[in-house]
Amino acid sequence: MRFVRVNSLTLKVENVLLGDESFFKNRPDYDMWIQSDTANILDTYNSATGAFTSLPPFSSWTFNETTYRWEAPVAYPDDGKLYDWDEDTTNWIEIT
Numbered sequence: 001m002r003f004v005r006v007n008s009l010t011l012k013v014e015n016v017l018l019g020d021e022s023f024f025k026n027r028p029d030y031d032m033w034i035q036s037d038t039a040n041i042l043d044t045y046n047s048a049t050g051a052f053t054s055l056p057p058f059s060s061w062t063f064n065e066t067t068y069r070w071e072a073p074v075a076y077p078d079d080g081k082l083y084d085w086d087e088d089t090t091n092w093i094e095i096t
Contacts, residue, residue, distance in 0.1 A: 003033045004052075006045045013043045013052070058087045 003024050005015040016039070024033040034045065039052040046053065051068050061070045074091055077083055083092035 001035055002037055004036050004039045004043075005029070006032050006034055008032055011045045011047070013039050013041055013045065016041060058085060060087060060090045 001021060002016065002018055004013045005017075006012070007014050017033075021035070024030055027033065036052060039045070040054065043052040043054050045051075053063055053068070054070070056063070056070050058072070060073050062073070063069075064071050072085060072090075072092070077092055082095040084095050085091075086093045
């Protein structure tokens, strides 16, 4: 099993370890170890929802609390072409 240690003050993930649940239950800081297959170092833990939020891929993106995903300020074009995000223009640039 994969567990992450969450800092009780910052709610940031500080450590990621693999081990049996019994190993973590015997630790004095057991309450700050949370089983997660997806959380990574520096992700933030939301104790109300039990979800982790990763760092934004770009500073202009915002976190959608409903989908738990980072979203660009401009929707990805739906024309079948490939695009890459350009933070300088805050827009999608076609990959040619």
